[in-house]
Amino acid sequence: MIGPETRDAYWNMALDEAASEALASGLVxxxxxxxxxxxxxxxxxxxxxxxxxxxxxRCGALGIDVVRxxxxxxxxxxxxxxxVTYSVIAPxxxxxxxxxxxxxxxxxxxxxxxRLGIKGEFRPVxxxxxxxxxxSGSAQTRRGGILHQHGTILYRLDKGTMFSILRVGKEKLAGKGIERAEAGVTSVSEHSKATLEELCAALQAGLTEGKEWVPGAWTDGELERAEELVQKYRDIGWNGRR
Amino acid sequence: MLGEGSCKVPGGKLVRVRVEYGTTIEGVTITGDFFLHPEEGIGALEESLQGMGVGAGEEAMAEALRRAAEAGGLVMVGITPEGIAKAVRGALRCAGG
Structure with a gap:
């Protein structure tokens, strides 16, 4: 169990991939x-x-990074x-x-x-x-025998910024307007007085419950590999490939 | 020529396509918030439609996509061959069929 830790977008994505590779190689x-x-x-x-x-x-003007x-x-x-974002990286x-x-x-x-008194419900997919x-929304990949799932949990919504930088498709809105998209999203702070630290602690407890686990740190190998992968995640060739 | 189309799969994700074509489909780019495993298989799906006549029907396109998915062991989540085919047909609406 690593974190919670705070990094930029490129390092966050690079560490997910480095940890997946290290597990696939049997190193961690x-x-x-x-x-x-x-x-x-x-x-x-x-x-x-x-x-x-x-x-x-708009992202550039607001100092917001973009990563694929x-x-x-x-x-x-x-x-x-x-x-808050979580990752699960396992066989x-x-x-x-x-x-x-x-x-x-x-x-x-x-x-x-x-654990924060919030009743969530999974909706496939x-x-x-x-x-x-x-x-919360999650995404999963399976490569080299390793499952990697990461997902976002909204703590406090800044709808103004969110919907000024994301181009919500007309088809997705199905003609019901931007208000409809905004109304479809909520956050922890709308349902609980928990601090961000308390949310992290609750998520850690939920993610680790029933599992054998230890607080961990990145290995030198993972950090070195992540440093290489950061270059990919910064590259417009990767981010702009589609 | 360049055409664009989209299809929201019922209960699924949004698929957008960009299609380059003359008398046949020359290139297809499939984008959207769907999942495909393994991810690199998207190229095989896109290539499976190349060379088809611009009048090709949705069923024929869906069959080509299905064959490519089977050959590559691809798993689609939130999209279907029929949904992609519908989006491509939409992109070609002024051409052929």
Whole structure:
């Protein structure tokens, strides 16, 4: 269990990939981690079009980084201080099929939220809802026999910034307007007085419950590999590939 | 020529396509918030439609995508061959069929 720790978008994504590679090579055990983003950033899914999803000029003006993930799924605004991300990196063989593994791991997040008195509900494929509104979304990849799932838990919403930098598609809104998209999202702070630190502690408890675990740190090898991967995640060739 | 189309799969994700074409489909780019395992297999799906006539029907396109997915051992989550085919047909609406 590593974190919570705060890094920029490129390091956050690079460490997820480095930890997955190190586990695939048998150099480290499975990793569960919690992390925050500084500066705030938008992450887009592996298959998304950068230009169609993100207003890059607006991001630049606000000092918000943009990065493409190694996982599919949708665009996420990781507001500094407004969101927590988790990762689970473990042998694929420990998990059921794709939909069921989302249900299992999202269940751990639901358990964490329950510790704050928040009743979350998994909605396939990859979301957690509270009273019908989305509080968390996750994305998973399976490579080299390793399952890597990461996901966002919204702590405090800055809807103004979120919807000024994300280009929410007309088709996605189905003609119901931007208010409809805003109304579909919620955050921990709307349901609990918990601090961000208390949210992290609750999520850690939910993610680790019933498992043998120890507080961990990055190995030198993971950090060295991550430093290389940071270059990929900074590269417009990667971020702008679609 | 360049065409764009999209399809929201019921209960699933949004698929967008950009299609370059003349009398046949020359190139397809599939984007969206879906999942595909392994991710690199997206290239095989895109290539499976190349060379098809611009009048090709949705069923024929879906079948080509299905064959490519089977050959590559690809698992789609939140999208379907039919959804991609519908988006491509939409992008070609002014051409052929």
């Amino acid at each position: 055990g499975p990793t569960i981690r919690l992390y925050l983003w500084r500066p705030g950033a938008v992450s887009i899914g592996y298959f998304q079009s950068l230009a169609q999803e993100v207003d890059r000029d 993930r190694r996982t599919g799924g949708g665009a996420v605004y990781h507001a500094e201080g407004g969101e 694929e063989g420990l998990f059921p099929g794709i939909t069921e593994s989302y249900r299992l791991i999202c269940g751990w997040v639901v358990e964490g939220l329950a 990859n979301d957690i809802l509270v009273r019908g509104r989305k509080i």
